[in-house]
Amino acid sequence: MTGGVLLALLTSALYGVGDFVGGLVSRRRPLTSVLFVAQTAAVVLLVPRGVGALEHASASSLAWGALAGAGVALGMAGLFRGLAIGTMGVVAPISALSVVIPVLAGVLSGERFGLLVAFGLVVAVAGAVLASGPERRRGGDRASLQPVVMAVLAAVGFGIAQLAIARGSATGVTATVFCANLVTWVLYAGAAALRRAPVRMRGWDLVGALGVGAAGVGATLAFGTASRAGALTVVAVLAALYPAITAVLGWRLLGEHLRGIQRAGVVAVLAGVALIAGGA
Template identity: 40%
Template structure:
């Protein structure tokens, strides 16, 4: 049960990080929030680097680069989508990212038990519903929001798959390579634009915590995939919308819609089925 528990820990941490990142992106450019927070997490990883066990092979390198570029690009697209549309449209689309690692797991020959397959379906459906999909009445949603959300979904899905593949050699070195690739890309952009997006020294503590939360979630997913089926661990880690919605209800006093409550319940049913299988 260690693998599924780590995957659920990843969902919890991702949910908190997404909520925090969304709050920070209300007053700072999304690219600046992602770039600076990831640079802070890279510093922390480099401090830990001498204490990390050596990887079993160099297979993590390519996957880490893919995960870094796809993940950072997906986060920027996700925050841009929120700038054009509402959470009720953007989140359900981006939550479908989990379909990529699930399909990859099945294609690789994974065969979850019948109850676990039912749990996977229930958990994915619950995560989407918990995001609050209500397309009716969203008259002011721009087409850009849909395209950015779709790009985010593809990027998140590729990131989850790349983390899993790289973690087969070394979960922690995959994190280092992933962050190095994304920070390098944002660094080049900052040099070209001659700007860090208006980030001030006072913003660094919050951005550092955000970066640590995101990389912790990634690492938990990486370790989880080495202890269980990718099709199951990916689904459990993708329950982060449930956490984000819960935080919005508690902190921002946003009222949960009936469809969101049903989604949360269904997600928990899915977790129970996966564990019971």
Template identity: 35%
Template sequence: MLATVCAVVYGTADFFGGLATRRSRVLAVVLLSQIAGLALLAALLPVLPGVLTTEALAWGATAGVSGTTGMVLFYRALAVGVMSVVAPITATTSAALPVLFGLATGERPEPVALGGVLLALVAVLLVSRDSSAAASGRGYGPVLASLAAGAGFGGFFVLLSQAPEGAGMWPLLGARTTSIALIALLALATRRPPRPGPGTLHVIVAAGTLDMAANALFVLAQQRGMLSLVAVLVSLYPASTLLLARYVLGERLNTVQVVGIGFTLAAVALIAGG
């Protein structure tokens, strides 16, 4: 239940983030949303129990590097690509990575889960086919960025799960402070002031707050269940992103993409079922 709610919240956060990147620079959206999320985390730390250790903060910081890389690439893909295509590609990649990590560390998922990984690869190829006029000239840039973003998010899940038992929300503090520092340094290096576009600040704050709420739900779910199950359930988040993109933005998909999205959700379901 925690993982399913987490997926809904992640998907809603990504929708708001995607909207913001269309009128603001990516670095501004990421930095300001991360700061908004840190404010929520500060309120959660005294409420949710946990033991503060150097190891917990270190694993969180490492996860923060992976997650920040994924977020920058993801928001970039959302800014130049079609939201209802970018989200499923990112999700299938981030769902498959924890399964592959489990295989490398000795886990042996059921054959149905491995079949889900293969189906996910097919889904990526199908859902990436955007033949609309609006997509002409985009090439494979958004697709490659989406794949890389999914790897970053998958790494975030794997690394965060390595924090010591009983750490509570403290690993998220390490992740979030590292993320803010990296984005601030990147903004300074590129000399791009992180100013939000007109009328986007409230959207950015909503994206950051929801993202941190989803992170907290993931930590709670992972502490109570297996990573290989929780991570793929969380990766169902495109469902809410797609619904919002469909009914708020009026995005349309071609037949191949519709089949690909169906394969995407089926792949995540197979991985979770394994």
């Protein structure tokens, strides 16, 4: 495996665990509180290197970073809300369709790859779709549809963020990631202020929210570095395979039911990873 592939898989692992923990905490705590605490942890972790990086950052890195921050804010809000009210094994895979945006951008910019990688990409994305459903109806059509809508919003936000981070990282990984996290933090702080609700987190919920922030920082830095080491089309797909981890954790630790078609989707995702890694 190349360094870009390994970093992209690390991105997926960190996102998968972070999303599971974040969705779990969001079932007990207000969404704005979870997002704000997690993002505060992310910014604090990035400050030592981020401040210096901003001083020497290019206008391009800052602009792409700001766009990525807005995308992350939309994506995380949609994802955590969907995970809190829906089945993790359904919501997470739908959000992984975010990969369509950076992959299309990569193809339009002239990136090419071999037949094995192309087949792996198709298998992986198809697996994410299969793993997404059908969702069990709980409380009628409206209750069943809302988590899916949230997951689609998450996919759009994450897709924009992935593309922006990859473009900004071309001139500065740390500056782009730090700027993105600052913008996301400002948006979450504004949302918390508008709700006029105190941010109260304690015990394991606080530990979980802080862990989500740390995992997000690690995943974003790994993705930015991976986008410099490999083709965006391949890196983006591998980084978007986190739903398999979130779904398995929800199944094993929360007892969530996965239908046969969903289990087949998870297997397809893993098979796609193997094909891409073999041909990259």
